[in-house]
């Protein structure tokens with residue numbers, strides 16, 4: 001081993017970190033200076049300050065990301081070019097701003113992932129450089145140019161050594177990035193230029209999640225400007241999973257991403273309830289779109305033919321009859337606007353007709369001559385009608401203004417418009433409180449569920465937001481700001497006059513200089529003030545139901561229902577999406593079976609499909625057990641091939657007391673292995689016993705995955721991985737749900753090292 005080579009590399013890395021420290025100091029000083037700047041008086045100064053702070057903070061986040069594993073590779077080209085490759089790009093502080101380390105996403109870094117002995121892509125040598133903190137701990141060189149006879153002493157005998165070391169490492173409960181070891185098939189997907197829908201399919205452990213996250217990082221790099229404005233949304237199956245992946249993008253220096261579960265995609269609603277599998281399936285089916293549309297139309301009523309509505313009025317009773325209401329409804333529907341936005345048309349038509357009715361009655365000439373009332377009288381009558389609260393109460397009854405929450409709570413209390421009465425019964429729930437709950441979600445058992453979220457979104461589309469009240473409030477706010485801005489300008493004008501009074505001859509020209517007052521009126525000044533919303537795009541997107549994302553990544557995409565796809569497609573008008581999943585792992589009863597089924601309604605056949613075929617997580621010994629479970633139903637089933645085998649066979653015991661056996665096995669594992677994480681995956685009915693038997697284990701809706709032992713139900717285990725997994729009562733998992741075999745397959749494929757199975761003996 002050449003220590004000289006090591007020394008040189010260490011020298012380079014030390015210099016690189018020194019540069020990183022400089023840049024970080026500069027960025028921190030930039031933020032501090034910007035925050036301390038006396039910007040409070042002027043809107044423009046404040047704006048500039050906020051932009052600067054945001055920029056420098058983003059830079060700081062990227063620089064912080066560089067702290068660990070800043071540089072991990074080096075490419076030596078035959079033509080003499082020599083580049084270090086890193087997590088972020090860093091330039092020297094010289095005249096040419098020479099790149100010290102090249103961002104892994106840059107085109108020039110690509111041979112690091114793709115070059116082979118057959119296709120060296122101009123490389124003479126590729127080096128993997130492993131660091132711990134700021135110290136170089138190992139070098140692995142691959143010679144790609146057979147004519148190159150120089151040897152460094154670090155030539156790698158096993159080209160996969162770095163990859164295997166990463167795969168063998170003890171898990172921490174948080175997913176790590178894979179920039180150092182991205183494989184060629186993965187690189188192609190990460191950098192795919194496809195602009196529309198890209199479907200990435202692959203069995204367990206093939207790196208789908210890793211690839212999706214690195215693709216997000218790549219897209220943010222390649223299309224920074226556009227995506228910084230529109231943000232990237234990553235949808236993952238549950239909060240534990242989002243926690244598990246949450247460090248990956250920040251470790252790559254990217255923070256402009258919104259992570260959300262499907263249940264979090266309707267701002268203002270927290271979906272904490274659960275549905276029965278049948279209810280989730282019905283709520284997720286596309287038939288719900290038609291049912292809700294029909295239910296909204298049901299809210300546009302007319303009186304019975306023989307039972308007109310009579311509304312008391314000072315100038316005599318008013319009558320809303322079938323014909324009048326029918327015509328008004330026709331006119332309103334003709335606008336093709338959503339319910340709440342069409343409502344004013346209905347209201348105006350009825351008010352008009354009622355005023356007419358009154359005028360005909362009051363002004364009628366008993367001798368058959370023309371009506372006595374002139375235009376002013378009629379206007380007066382119309383005003384009276386419009387001001388009558390009883391008229392408005394009647395209109396509310398016929399065409400109520402509705403919030404999505406109110407509408408859906410009412411609909412689910414008495415569901416309609418589905419063909420199968422059993423479906424209607426499955427989704428019916430106890431009636432909500434009078435206001436549909438404070439966040440719209442009724443309390444207790446009837447809280448909103450994740451399956452309700454796309455229904456709320458559908459309802460919001462059908463109803464449209466009648467934001468006239470909000471707009472009026474906003475306008476009043478704006479007027480206040482204008483008044484305030486006028487005050488500010490007046491003060492500045494007054495002080496200008498005062499200053500200019502003392503000007504010397506030399507300064508006389510200064511009075512010609514434009515002041516703020518000359519170029520900006522109070523209104524514009526106030527508006528500019530208002531624009532100062534410097535939340536990141538991701539933050540704004542999280543609060544805005546109608547946000548159109550620049551790119552959407554959906555993990556475990558096979559789980560989403562048809563209704564959820566409708567919601568997501570509304571958030572992605574450009575259809576720029578990456579969908580990753582594995583139909584063989586579908587657990588949700590509402591999950592859509594095939595990619596064609598999901599996508600045809602939105603993009604027909606204009607989508608690309610790629611596969612990943614190598615399992616990086618699960619050793620061959622464990623995969624054989626998992627595959628056997630699937631082969632019972634599907635004898636031809638072929639799992640992805642495991643990249644490694646460990647020689648450790650899974651164990652399998654049938655016992656009288658599975659809880660005790662599990663507790664003993666957990667204790668034995670912890671005693672045998674000082675590092676890593678262990679998961680017990682068991683059906684929910686065993687959880688109370690296991691919680692007592694496993695003190696210290698994390699459990700619940702958002703278990704802390706960084707704890708040594710975690711207790712999960714099979715659905716929660718989706719997407720996660722652990723060094724050791726104990727699957728308890730596999731038959732209970734298999735028989736306990738609609739897609740129980742898939743759930744069991746998921747559970748059995750979570751281990752990176754060891755698997756134990758505890759069965760009930762009976």
Ligand SMILES: Nc1ncnc2c1ncn2[C@@H]1O[C@H](COP(=O)(O)OP(=O)(O)OP(=O)(O)O)[C@@H](O)[C@H]1O
Nearest residue numbers: 178181182183204205206207208209210616617719
């Ligand atoms: N190129 C790679 N280098 C190092 N580790 C990798 C690589 N590709 C995948 N892995 C690791 O393999 C494991 C499985 O990856 P990931 O979770 O992305 O797979 P998946 O296809 O999403 O799995 P599942 O569908 O079972 O949830 C992770 O620990 C990931 O870091």
